[in-house]
Amino acid sequence: MSLLELQKEVKKFNQASKLTAAVQDVDRLIDLLVSAREEVAAANDPHTASQSLVKLQNRVNAQLETINSDLGRVHKSQNAFHKALGRAFKETKGTLPTDHDPMESQTALINRAIAMHLLREGQFGVASTFIGEAQPQGEAPQSPSQDQERPPSIMISHPDEPPDAMITDADIPSDLTAFQSQRLQEKFADMYSILSSLKQHDLFPAIGWARANSTELEARGSNLEFELCKLQYIWLFKGPAVNQLPATRDNGLTGALAYGQKNFGRFQKRHLREIQRLSAAMVFAPNLGSSPYQTIFNTDLAFEEVASSFTREFCSLLGLSAESPLYVAVTAGALALPNLVKYTSINKAKNTEWTTTNELAFETPLPRSMLYHSIFVCPVSRGQTTDANPPVILPCGHVLARESLQKLAKGSRYKCPYCPSEGVVKDAKEIIL
Ligand SMILES: [Zn+2]
Structure with a gap:
């Protein structure tokens, strides 16, 4: 069929x-x-x-x-x-290559990926069960006895979370992992608690986190801390009718003004123009809707947006991508599978073998968000660049493969094949696509 x-x-x-x-x-x-x-x-x-x-x-x-x-x-x-x-x-049984299963020897890595995925999705209960059950036979951890002192549990109040998001440190066997699941779990617990505050329009935990990590964030060129402070200012600006915070001097226009005076100073160097716009909006407070500042004060999606950039920055400071690699791999795999099945069945009919080991023999159309390593074909040699022969960019902006540049160069100098500029070979920079 x-x-x-x-x-x-x-x-x-x-x-x-x-x-x-x-x-x-x-x-x-x-x-x-x-x-x-x-x-x-x-x-x-x-x-x-x-x-x-x-x-x-x-x-x-x-x-x-x-x-x-x-x-x-x-x-x-x-x-x-x-x-x-x-x-x-x-x-269909047997039409996929069964003699060669590259995953077979990597059970530990696959288990690790699954555990990581569960942890980063905040499914701590499921993760700890999985980690426990994925242990090789004979090494199963002793379940913690009742008289053992149990460390305090962390409750993550996430409206969408099932109640099993409650975890205790004793649930995670300490000898289990090479990837410090407990440390990661604590980090993700922090992340989910900050995210759940953001959902309730409470920005302070996120601002606190961004401030504590401001050096790393700035080094990455992230504006997260300023974006959060800006939203806090806007949120106060809107006053008790919108933000439903107590109608005190700390809320409304006076609250926003005080907050801005106290917090915007540190961002003046990088965000002066925006700070000026935010302050100037004070004048238009009575009819903001018809002012030039109307768009900055539209907060319909603002909390969702800061939540997603917070998640991205939080994961990247942990050395993780914003999207779960397992999710991306499985989705990309599912998209590629029909082509793969078709290809192998055609090959089977023709009695030919799969010859390329490290790459697919056909294009797999994937959405842009799933493309990580684009290929580069050198316009001079018409060959695909490799680790040994990487693409380099010349100061004029043209890109070619390193070997092509070396062939073109006379001594240490080169002439760009695409424009009149000339230069020295060592100025060409390797680029990573
Ligand atoms: Zn050029």
Whole structure:
């Protein structure tokens, strides 16, 4: 059975297997019973009551039959799909390369990736269970006994989190990991607690974190601390009617002004213009909506935006990407799989072998956000650059492969093949795509 046929089956299944009809018929039955109850209650003599009960019996029976046949249809389509799946998998079995499984020897790394993913998603309970169960046989940790002193648990109050986000240090076996799961877990617990405050429009934990890490953040060129302080100013500016904070002198325009005076000074060098705009908006406070500052004060998405840049910076200071690598790898893999299956089955039919070990023999279309290492083809040699022969950028902005540049150069000097500029070879900088 081909992929196309299977897709057809999925479509058929989706169309046929709806429980909606059954649910509607059950609702109708309930309506029937409710109205019969009212009829009986309203009846003024026993004869009318028993008559309506007799009438009810037939109608209920008919309705039950309708429901049964609704369910029968769903059941039938489930059976058909089950059979189709069985056929599809019997036939595809063995078309993927089974003799070479590059993942086989990497169980530890894969487990690590899964544990990391769970930790960074804030699923601490699931992560600790997974880490416990992924231990090689015989090394299973002793479960902590009741009399053992248990360290205080960390409760993450995340509105979307299931209650199992509660973790204790004793849940994580200390001898388990080469990747310091406990330290990471604490870090992520911090991250989720700050994020949950952000969700409730409380910026202070995030500002505190950004201030404590301001040196590292600035070195990365991040504006996070200023963005957070700016939002705090705007939030106070809007006053108690919007921010629902107590109507004291620390809120509203006076609160915003005091906050700005106290906190904006440190950002003057880099963000003077924005600070000026924020201060000038004070004058327009009575009708901000028709002022030139209207857009800065639109906070509809502001909290979500700072939350996502906070997550990105927080992860990057931990040396992690903002997106879970496992998530990216699995998604990219799922997108690439149809092509891979097609390719291998064509090869099988032609009896040819997979010859390239480190790269795919075909293009895999992926969304831009999932492209990490673009390739570069040297315009001079027309060859793809490699680690040994990396792309270099000339001071004029043109890029070619290092070997091509060396071939073009006369002694230590070169002439750019694409523009009139000349220079010395050592000024060419290696670039990483
Ligand atoms: Zn040039």
